[in-house]
Each structure stands twice: as structure tokens, then as C-alpha cells.
Amino acid sequence: MTARFELHGITFSGPTNKVALMLSLAGEPFDYVHVNMMSGEHKQPPHLAKQRYGQVPLLVDRNNGRHLCQSAAILEYLADMTGKFGGASLDERLQIREWLYWDFDRLAGPLYRARVIRLGIRQAPPEVLEDATNNAKAALTVLDGHLAGRSWIVGDGATIADIDLYGVVAYADQAGIDLSAYPNVSAWTKRLEALPGFRAPGFLPQESKAAA
Template sequence: MSDYILHCFGQSGNAYKVALMLNLCGCDWQPRFVDFFNGETRSPAFRDSCNEMGEVPVLEHGGQRLSQSGAILTLLAERHGRFGGHDAGERYDILRWILFDNHKFTSYFATLRFMVGLKKMGESPVTEFLRGRALAAFDIVEKHLAKRSFMVGETPTIADISMVGYLYYPEDTGIDRSAFSNIDAWTRRIAALPGWAHPYDLMPREPG
């Protein structure tokens, strides 16, 4: 049995954040498929035994089940001494950007992609609202990356691993990514790290 079991499904960028961290740290891990699209995360069994928040990722290790990608990334960075920043100031900034990611950057973009790209629900006032919010967050990150290679400090951190989590997926969101050249260059820098792999190569998309 692997050191780490990641409860996940391939389409979840939040699960990918943890899968990518495990891979970049060279951990011994394996995915366990969660059938989100057939309601598994909403089931009482999942909520009682795996995660009361009804979400993936859940990382199983040494009898513990840990949830929330930002908290899991923080714990893995401490445990493996990788991607956690170099001092207290960097650690503060990492937490600040992970919170921004969860509140705005990933949050609106992921829900927009779910509706438009995965569920093919078409355009609506809700997708228009989400796209506006996502674009405002993209603008902030695009500007932040104008004069730096990574979100915090001179080297990649879990702030990058968190924020980049949804940006390798191919599904349509109606956002013109070519307008964000700094973000684009940054995703390529992360993808060049040893151990990087595409989400659909790390996690199963269906039961199997």
C-alpha cells in the first residue's frame, strides 16, 4: 500500500493541486476514484466517513483523513521541506495567496468551467457573473506576475501549486487565455518542473 492515498477524480483541479504536490515531492501515492458526477461526495456515507465538507481532495495517510487542498499543501510542505517558502514573510505571503485562490481565483474559474466546460449548461446570468469575477481575479494575478517568475519569492511554492491547479484543463470557459500572457508563461514554468504531469495523467476520470 502506498504512503498516501488521494481520494479524487481527474476533473477536480482542487484534487490536482494535491496530486501535483505529491508528484513534485516524489511521494509514494496512489489515487482512489471518487464518483462525484454520480453524487458520491453528497452521500451520507462519504460525508460521515471521509469528509463532512462533501468535497475532494481527501488525503489519507497514517490512518488520518485530511481535507482542504490549501491545508493539505501546507502540511505536505512542512513535512517534506519543499515549496513552503524560505522565511516567515514568505510563509505569510503564501497563505495570503492560497486564501485569495480559494476565495476568488480558483473559486469563480472552477465553477465557471464546471458549468460551461463540463456540464455544458450554456451561457446564463450566472456564468456571466462568474466570468466577470474570474476575469477580475485573473487581472490581479497577471499584474502580479509581470515582474516575477513565481507568486512568492524566487522559487515555486505551494501558492503556485494551488493557484495553477485549474489552468491545465482543456475544457472551455469562454475566457480568452491569450489575453493573459504572464499567466500563460507561469503555467509553462510550473509545467517544466521535474515531476509535473497533466491532471488527466495523474488521476482517473471514471471508475475503472
């Protein structure tokens, strides 16, 4: 049977992995389309026609032809469509949205930046790496404080706020940040990794693959 969802991305990409993790945790099979960013495929007209920002990820919903961009918006859409990980009430949904915005305001930018500089994908002077690392650590401190005495970011179960934030925190090591300094965050990552359907970042193949 044809899978409902088609995910376009690249295995290296944190935002692509957030969406792939959501699909996997929700038990939704999906076709995966590898976008060759090394050759600039994401800036070519065929991709731009589907993803206005020339980025990955892109999610296609074959049930209705929708093309969705921006990982946080895609997570909200998938929560709506699957009825999973969307929060138990309006108040929870509002808190989830707050954390999604906070992620890209405070955590994802600096942590992903430190990662690509450390991996040698981007060149930057030492002070840029230091600034990114310090800002990522400051955001992790906020997250660690929030998780004190809590199992999940919002409410009593995993939501897309956890999936979204995990898709950044999981790269802390590659960003040169030792998570043992953030014990509540460390314990929370273990809880998320124990969920049925969990797949570690980087599980996507280096080529396109149809749903199993």
C-alpha cells in the same frame, strides 16, 4: 512498499488535481482512490466519515492516520511533511497563505463556475456565466500584474502558492478564457509545466490505482 499517502478524488476535479500535482512534484508516490461522484458516493456515510464536507479531495496520511480535507490545507500539510514547496522563511509562508486564501476568495470560484457551466455540467442563465467569466478575468488581471517581473508567486522558487493557483488557471481554456490576454500568467504556467514531476490536469485515471 505501501505508499504513505492515499488520495481520494475524481480526475475532473481541480482541487483533486492540485493535491495530485503537489504529490507528483514532491516525488511522493500515492495510492489513488476514485470517488464515484456521479453515483453520489461522496455523500454516502463511508466517505462522509472520512471527509466531513462530502467533497473531494481527501488525503489520508498512513504514517499517522490523519484524514485531511480542503485542497489548500492539504497543500500546506504536504509542504510541512515533505519539506518541499513551503517557502524559505516565515515571511514567504505568510505570503503563500495570503495567496491560498485569495485564490478561493477571487479566482477559483468564478473560474471553476464558468468551466462547469461551459462544459454543460451545471445549468445557469447567461448572466451567471457572464458574471463568473468577468470575475475570473478580473482575478487573472490581478495575478498577471503580480507576476510582472517575477518568475514565481512568492520568493525565488516554486511554492504551494504556484501549485494551488496553477490548479485553477490550468482550466481557463475550458472556462472560455484565453490566457494569451495575460502574458505574465501564460509565461508562469510554462515555467511550472517545466518542473520535474509535472503532470497535466486530468492525468489521474477514471478508476482507483495503486502507486506504481
